[in-house]
Amino acid sequence: MTAQAQIAPSQTGAAHVEVCNLCVTVRAPDGSALRIVDDVSFAIPRGEVLALIGESGSGKTTIALSLMGYARGGARIEGRIRVGDATLDGTESASLAAQRGNRITYVAQSAAAAFNPSRRVMEQVIEPALIHGTASDAEARRHAVELFEALSLPDPAGIGSRYPHELSGGQLQRLMAAMALITRPDLVIFDEPTTALDVTTQVEVLQAFRKVVRDQGATGVYVSHDLAVVAQMADRILVLNRGRVREQDAVRAVLETPADDYTRTLLAAARPVVKAAVPAPATGSPLLSIEGICAGYGPVDREGRAAHPVLSDVSLHIGRGAAVGVIGESGSGKSTVARVVAGLLAPTAGTVLLDGQPLARSLKDRSREELRRVQIVFQNADIALNPAHSVGEILGRVLRFYEGISGHAARARVAELLDLIRLPAAVATRRCDELSGGQKQRINLARALAAKPDLILCDEVTSALDTVVREAILELLAELRRDLGVAYLFISHDIATVQALCDEIVVLYKGTCVESGPARAYAAPPFHPYTDLLISSVPELRTDWLSDVGRKDPPRLAAPDDGGGLCRFLPRCPVAIAGRCDTASPPLRQLDSGNAVLCHRSQAELAG
Amino acid sequence: MDSLIRAARRLPLSGKLGLGLVVFWIVVAIAGPFVAPYPPGSFVNEEVFAGSSGRFLLGSDFLGRDVLSRLLSGARFTVGLSAIAVAIAASIGTGLALCAAVGPRWLDEILSRSMDTLISIPSKIFALVLVAAFGSSIVLLTLILALTYVPGNFRIARSLAVGLARLDYVEVARARGEGRLYLALVEVLPNMMRPLFADIGLRFVFIVLLLSGLSFLGLGLQPPDADLGSLVRENTSGLAEGALAIIAPAVAIASLTVGVNLLIDAATQGKAE
Numbered sequence: 001m002t003a004q005a006q007i008a009p010s011q012t013g014a015a016h017v018e019v020c021n022l023c024v025t026v027r028a029p030d031g032s033a034l035r036i037v038d039d040v041s042f043a044i045p046r047g048e049v050l051a052l053i054g055e056s057g058s059g060k061t062t063i064a065l066s067l068m069g070y071a072r073g074g075a076r077i078e079g080r081i082r083v084g085d086a087t088l089d090g091t092e093s094a095s096l097a098a099q100r101g102n103r104i105t106y107v108a109q110s111a112a113a114a115f116n117p118s119r120r121v122m123e124q125v126i127e128p129a130l131i132h133g134t135a136s137d138a139e140a141r142r143h144a145v146e147l148f149e150a151l152s153l154p155d156p157a158g159i160g161s162r163y164p165h166e167l168s169g170g171q172l173q174r175l176m177a178a179m180a181l182i183t184r185p186d187l188v189i190f191d192e193p194t195t196a197l198d199v200t201t202q203v204e205v206l207q208a209f210r211k212v213v214r215d216q217g218a219t220g221v222y223v224s225h226d227l228a229v230v231a232q233m234a235d236r237i238l239v240l241n242r243g244r245v246r247e248q249d250a251v252r253a254v255l256e257t258p259a260d261d262y263t264r265t266l267l268a269a270a271r272p273v274v275k276a277a278v279p280a281p282a283t284g285s286p287l288l289s290i291e292g293i294c295a296g297y298g299p300v301d302r303e304g305r306a307a308h309p310v311l312s313d314v315s316l317h318i319g320r321g322a323a324v325g326v327i328g329e330s331g332s333g334k335s336t337v338a339r340v341v342a343g344l345l346a347p348t349a350g351t352v353l354l355d356g357q358p359l360a361r362s363l364k365d366r367s368r369e370e371l372r373r374v375q376i377v378f379q380n381a382d383i384a385l386n387p388a389h390s391v392g393e394i395l396g397r398v399l400r401f402y403e404g405i406s407g408h409a410a411r412a413r414v415a416e417l418l419d420l421i422r423l424p425a426a427v428a429t430r431r432c433d434e435l436s437g438g439q440k441q442r443i444n445l446a447r448a449l450a451a452k453p454d455l456i457l458c459d460e461v462t463s464a465l466d467t468v469v470r471e472a473i474l475e476l477l478a479e480l481r482r483d484l485g486v487a488y489l490f491i492s493h494d495i496a497t498v499q500a501l502c503d504e505i506v507v508l509y510k511g512t513c514v515e516s517g518p519a520r521a522y523a524a525p526p527f528h529p530y531t532d533l534l535i536s537s538v539p540e541l542r543t544d545w546l547s548d549v550g551r552k553d554p555p556r557l558a559a560p561d562d563g564g565g566l567c568r569f570l571p572r573c574p575v576a577i578a579g580r581c582d583t584a585s586p587p588l589r590q591l592d593s594g595n596a597v598l599c600h601r602s603q604a605e606l607a608g
Numbered sequence: 609m610d611s612l613i614r615a616a617r618r619l620p621l622s623g624k625l626g627l628g629l630v631v632f633w634i635v636v637a638i639a640g641p642f643v644a645p646y647p648p649g650s651f652v653n654e655e656v657f658a659g660s661s662g663r664f665l666l667g668s669d670f671l672g673r674d675v676l677s678r679l680l681s682g683a684r685f686t687v688g689l690s691a692i693a694v695a696i697a698a699s700i701g702t703g704l705a706l707c708a709a710v711g712p713r714w715l716d717e718i719l720s721r722s723m724d725t726l727i728s729i730p731s732k733i734f735a736l737v738l739v740a741a742f743g744s745s746i747v748l749l750t751l752i753l754a755l756t757y758v759p760g761n762f763r764i765a766r767s768l769a770v771g772l773a774r775l776d777y778v779e780v781a782r783a784r785g786e787g788r789l790y791l792a793l794v795e796v797l798p799n800m801m802r803p804l805f806a807d808i809g810l811r812f813v814f815i816v817l818l819l820s821g822l823s824f825l826g827l828g829l830q831p832p833d834a835d836l837g838s839l840v841r842e843n844t845s846g847l848a849e850g851a852l853a854i855i856a857p858a859v860a861i862a863s864l865t866v867g868v869n870l871l872i873d874a875a876t877q878g879k880a881e
């Protein structure tokens with residue numbers, strides 16, 4: 001009885017979730033104590049969503065995990081945390097750790113990893129309710145179907161009987177939210193739940209999340225690095241930097257009148273603009289031409305088709321010193337284009353021409369000089385740099401390999417290269433695992449530059465970086481282009497990044513090039529319907545964007561099974577023309593803006 | 609060197625114990641015969657299976673020879689032969705694994721298939737058959753011990769190397785035009801070292817046990833040479849009396865293998881954190 005009397009005031013008066021002076025300390029590799037969360041306090045009223053936003057390493061996930069009473073290996077939590085009537089040490093009634101999975105639930109970044117592939121999703125979704133005894137089997141199933149419906153999953157009654165591998169990443173992510181909500185928890189923690197998804201999928205998932213959170217009146221914590229995403233989901237934003245609170249306010253206030261410098265930096269970096277003046281790309285014969293490339297993986301059959309064809313008839317041209325962007329969703333074949341150009345994958349048809357001279361299909365038939373002129377830079381600097389070698393060795397090897405420079409001359413060139421990418425010469429003796437993500441990406445770039453290439457293939461080089469670092473790298477890329485005249489084939493799934501850096505953009509959809517043309521033409525319609533979907537799916541920095549984007553027409557036509565030579569976008573196209581799109585292959589249309597689109601719709605129709 | 613000392617200091621207690629034992633046996637293998645009080649083969653005591661005394665610290669064996677002296681020379685054989693055998697096994701196994709990882713696909717297929725076949729034969733029986741067929745001179749014995757453990761090492765090293773060879777830094781080097789040898793030795797091998805050392809340590813233990821087992825069966829080292837296993841064998845008649853002559857070499861084998869195991873466990877756990 002006395003216990004209840006103690007709880008009652010806190011339930012009526014104070015907020016639903018309360019965190020006071022939270023500090024989390026870990027042991028650094030050298031043995032000293034390192035504070036990764038420093039004196040963080042916040043409160044969340046019932047039914048509201050608080051966003052934790054910051055760069056990687058700012059302590060977002062650590063805070064989210066400590067709300068569940070969970071500390072990662074060796075971390076120590078101090079301060080007061082209360083969720084409902086549960087506290088960290090369980091002094092009042094229950095401990096946070098005991099509430100995990102029941103009153104406090106978690107939606108992680110990768111749902112695919114959270115599901116057991118050998119069990120039907122329904123069993124897994126209702127499992128928390130059964131384990132914690134919050135509902136009977138039948139009740140839980142009924143509730144689950146309601147949630148599936150609220151999350152706009154297709155076939156809410158039947159989807160539960162499927163297996164995880166039969167569902168897409170976005171669907172699994174929504175199912176994981178259903179799993180988190182099945183126990184009607186006091187607090188749901190979303191930890192970057194859409195970061196691994198394509199923009200087009202992200203929109204659907206965000207809409208579903210927002211609806212279900214509002215309908216269920218759930219209290220939530222939403223962890224993200226993307227301000228625009230958070231603007232759609234949260235009521236309040238807490239900006240974190242190196243474990244400290246920089247600013248805490250209502251969403252609108254943070255977006256429109258940020259009080260803190262760091263918040264302003266984040267806001268500016270969310271929509272990158274490259275400041276370095278870009279030279280007009282040289283006219284004349286292109287540096288690199290890709291003509292009618294078909295490529296794929298797996299064994300090649302007698303007709304010259306790969307077992308898993310990826311690219312079909314892709315062509316593009318890159319002028320000397322030009323930057324051409326390639327965008328498209330995951331699996332559209334962007335990386336495959338780069339691999340074909342680099343010679344890592346032999347195409348099954350088509351040619352790659354460097355300065356008008358055809359390049360051999362595979363690496364071993366290309367001359368060292370040809371290899372030198374085209375360099376490739378991969379997305380993830382963590383696995384693109386050999387951890388066993390020092391920076392100096394990594395760069396030095398390229399110099400020795402292509403130019404035979406070694407010893408003192410090589411060290412001087414390494415210092416020059418480091419200066420070019422704005423790192424101190426002392427970095428040469430360091431190993432890559434001692435460097436930060438942004439520094440590693442610079443080294444990754446320097447290795448390509450060491451070969452003095454004419455063309456650098458940049459495969460998602462900024463995708464793994466935080467917004468602020470990403471902006472710096474983009475700026476560096478633009479400067480290098482201006483100063484060295486190097487050309488880029490710049491691959492990204494983020495159209496804002498590509499628009500900031502490139503003069504020309506190619507849109508890939510399922511291995512076909514559906515639109516290509518000058519970057520400025522992507523500022524306003526007419527677009528190819530797929531480009532339109534891509535562009536309108538990029539979250540904007542305003543709170544009502546998600547509601548506006550909601551008015552999208554569903555696809556009208558079912559596609560034939562094999563697709564044949566038809567438009568590949570047909571199954572998803574909201575403006576498909578019955579009798580035309582599903583019978584004939586689309587023509588290549590030249591638009592006045594300079595863009596070429598592969599579509600049956602005319603310019604006027606696409607602009608509408 | 610500094611970093612080695614620091615790494616050693618960070619080991620948990622069990623790891624330090626293991627390290628101590630391993631260092632102890634390495635020192636014994638190197639310096640043992642020089643500090644032995646008697647030549648290992650000479651009959652110095654009238655009494656057989658004598659207990660510990662001032663003159664004979666570990667007593668005497670079934671022929672009245674000094675157990676301590678024989679143990680010191682036996683340890684050299686056991687540690688030395690096993691170390692050489694494991695070095696050969698690892699060089700061949702890892703070398704082939706690297707070929708499989710950076711070479712053409714058919715080579716990987718052939719190597720993996722044949723190693724899978726070899727690994728399905730129990731190692732003791734495999735070694736016994738080879739000894740029976742080719743005899744057991746010291747050189748042959750070492751080679752047989754090594755060959756027995758090539759497939760195991762290959763399997764571990766191949767899975768490590770194939771995983772590493774798919775990483776982007778190897779891909780970048782390949783796109784640069786680097787040859788296969790460079791890819792294998794400079795890009796892949798250095799990153800395999802840590803887990804590989806754990807495997808090598810473990811195989812060393814297996815080889816010590818296999819060698820001791822063979823010698824215990826009389827198929828290993830032949831008299832007058834004797835390794836720790838032979839010492840156990842020749843003194844089995846003292847087992848009933850609980851003679852030091854049989855207990856000492858048995859404890860030696862145990863402490864050597866347990867020491868290596870403790871060290872590996874501690875070192876690999878430290879890495880996982």
Ligand SMILES: Nc1ncnc2c1ncn2[C@@H]1O[C@H](COP(=O)(O)OP(=O)(O)OP(=O)(O)O)[C@@H](O)[C@H]1O
Nearest residue numbers: 297298308310329330331332333334335336337493
């Ligand atoms: N080594 C491989 N073997 C078989 N299939 C592969 C291989 N690499 C890629 N694929 C397949 O080829 C298709 C295109 O892959 P690609 O990597 O080019 O896509 P992407 O546009 O770069 O995607 P992302 O944005 O996810 O990087 C995908 O369906 C992928 O599953």
Ligand code: SF4
Nearest residue numbers: 567573576581599600
């Ligand atoms: S061709 Fe038809 S289906 Fe394809 S994008 Fe154009 S309108 Fe849509």
Ligand SMILES: [Mg+2]
Nearest residue numbers: 334335459460
């Ligand atoms: Mg890719």
